[in-house]
Amino acid sequence: MSKAHHRKKHPEAVRQQLLEVAGKLSLEKGPASVTLDAVSQAAGVSKGGLLHHFPNKLSLLDGLFVNLTEKLDRAISDKMRDDPEPKGRFTRAYVSVFFQPEGMEDGEQWKVLTIALISEPHLRDRWRQWVERYLAENVGTDSSPDAMLVRYAVDGLWLADLLGSPTMDSAARAAMLERLLTLSRS
Amino acid sequence: MSKAHHRKKHPEAVRQQLLEVAGKLSLEKGPASVTLDAVSQAAGVSKGGLLHHFPNKLSLLDGLFVNLTEKLDRAISDKMRDDPEPKGRFTRAYVSVFFQPEGMEDGEQWKVLTIALISEPHLRDRWRQWVERYLAENVGTDSSPDAMLVRYAVDGLWLADLLGSPTMDSAARAAMLERLLTLSRS
DNA sequence: CAAAACATACCGTCTGGACGGTTTTCTGTC
């Protein structure tokens, strides 16, 4: 009889922990390392415990996806709320959420989204819907060619960061940030 | 005794076929679907046959990576050779190789690179070296902020294509292409 | 005391890969 069995129960915390661990694992050791055994063990729960929260692996990955997009929604909304200028508002929020100084804890989690999206093709449809919704909501203010250019560039930066390819020193990053924000207003 | 055993042998063709199938599979059904069984079967070879060309799974993925980067090298060199203007030459080659009309057979294969890179963290080092080499070879002509911006935007477009997120209609794509090429010269 | 939140044990399948066999192709020799 393990001690874990007797500890206080915090179902919501355990659930969150499982999702975090799953993300961390896929980021650091690749999506193939996200097994029920590995995740549950790293989260300090038994496999049975994991399967109580997520009845199968798909629902675990689904939960990860939902969790991330919800956080993303909040992060973007927060940034948009503080921006008085309507034109390019969404694009600027997009920039400041994704284009953060390297190694920032916050930025790390979005990388997991890309990994999940690429390794689980079935999530792509839902991602497309997410993108479409934001595009539709901000048509007019953020559909100029330059705004799109900016957002795509951010995606590229994001990908380079994820792949660990060399990007820029912090000075160049700061300059790039300025350039992006300027373009979002043009 | 199967018929396949008696057919003509084309080792190089079989090898290529195996790599192609592996790429196609990971693109369409996700990297998890790239198993030795699935690849060998789809390529019309036995698993033993596969393991003759690639002694283990790692070497198969490695072969895929090498194959793709070599093709990429050739594609970029070709484009650069036809470009008389030194400034931004590499960036323009980069654009024309990666930013192709949707659904173009040629462009599809590079997507596999991203998938491989994300699902196999051990390849990232080699990718970094690839990027570093090109960056070093073209320092001076292609290291301006705008050139980098362009290349990152292309990466972003590439990623969006890969994820199937909505991008642009062909008119907008053409306009974007123009914009990118202009920026590469600025 | 019922339901939620876990743990433990177990099972069928899949996967990577080792191994030995068979057929074709190559290589040198006459």
Next chain:
DNA sequence: GACAGAAAACCGTCCAGACGGTATGTTTTG
């Protein structure tokens, strides 16, 4: 050009471990 090896290019079988998932318990909580 013929012919014997030798090597390369496959095939088929088998296995140990990993993996996802089930079934059944035990403890905690409301």
